[in-house]
Amino acid sequence: DIQMTQSPSSLSASVGDRVTITCRASQNIDRYLNWYQQKPGKAPKVLIYAASTLQSGVPSRFSGSGSGTDFSLIISSLQPEDFASYYCQQSYSTPQTFGQGTKLEIK
Amino acid sequence: QVQLQESGPGLVKPSGTLSLTCAVSGGSISISNWWSWVRQSPGKGLEWVGEIYHSGNTNYNPSLQSRVTISVDKSKNQFSLKLTSLTAADTAVYYCAREERLPACAYFDSWGQGTLVTVSS
Numbered sequence: 001d002i003q004m005t006q007s008p009s010s011l012s013a014s015v016g017d018r019v020t021i022t023c024r025a026s027q028n029i030d031r032y033l034n035w036y037q038q039k040p041g042k043a044p045k046v047l048i049y050a051a052s053t054l055q056s057g058v059p060s061r062f063s064g065s066g067s068g069t070d071f072s073l074i075i076s077s078l079q080p081e082d083f084a085s086y087y088c089q090q091s092y093s094t095p096q097t098f099g100q101g102t103k104l105e106i107k
Numbered sequence: 108q109v110q111l112q113e114s115g116p117g118l119v120k121p122s123g124t125l126s127l128t129c130a131v132s133g134g135s136i137s138i139s140n141w142w143s144w145v146r147q148s149p150g151k152g153l154e155w156v157g158e159i160y161h162s163g164n165t166n167y168n169p170s171l172q173s174r175v176t177i178s179v180d181k182s183k184n185q186f187s188l189k190l191t192s193l194t195a196a197d198t199a200v201y202y203c204a205r206e207e208r209l210p211a212c213a214y215f216d217s218w219g220q221g222t223l224v225t226v227s228s
């Protein structure tokens with residue numbers, strides 16, 4: 001299985017901050033990398049697919065970059081509704097695997 | 108806008124079988140999508156369980172393959188999950204999800220709200 005490692009596991013930030021979450025794959029996954037946001041008690045919601053393509057309806061303050069093994073999710077200016085958990089996921093090979101998550105909390 | 112809704116027992120006994128159904132509305136299950144089950148437990152995070160195409164083709168997570176069966180009922184526009192030989196480690200929130208497959212990526216674009224299944228006597 002391809003292992004996905006996110007960092008940091010948790011992060012405290014303030015409204016208006018720029019935040020970067022990273023995800024590393026244990027082997028090359030090209031650009032088969034997706035990012036999800038999950039709020040407590042809710043299902044994950046896709047933000048970014050194919051490493052850098054913004055899902056329809058997702059605010060432009062979210063962006064993604066990377067290819068191969070190293071990827072980043074950037075939130076350019078945190079809004080109150082962005083405090084949630086974030087997960088990366090590879091769809092390069094079966095089984096699809098997720099990172100362990102990054103919990104973004106209010107400072 | 109497709110919607111997915113899981114249903115099934117919330118409590119199952121150890122060594123028993125988990126049976127969940129995902130009803131799809133707002134779209135046909137018989138289109139070019141794969142339909143998946145994903146579970147989430149505090150100990151293991153998000154874990155892909157397996158997927159099915161409307162033709163009946165399936166793929167399973169090798170870690171669960173010996174215990175998992177996913178089936179589709181096109182007449183009812185739904186798909187189902189069976190997981191046997193349950194232990195406490197199978198306690199999780201189970202989500203059904205639709206997978207969008209593109210030439211260069213695949214991702215889950217629609218999810219059910221999730222259903223908590225607890226394995227306990």
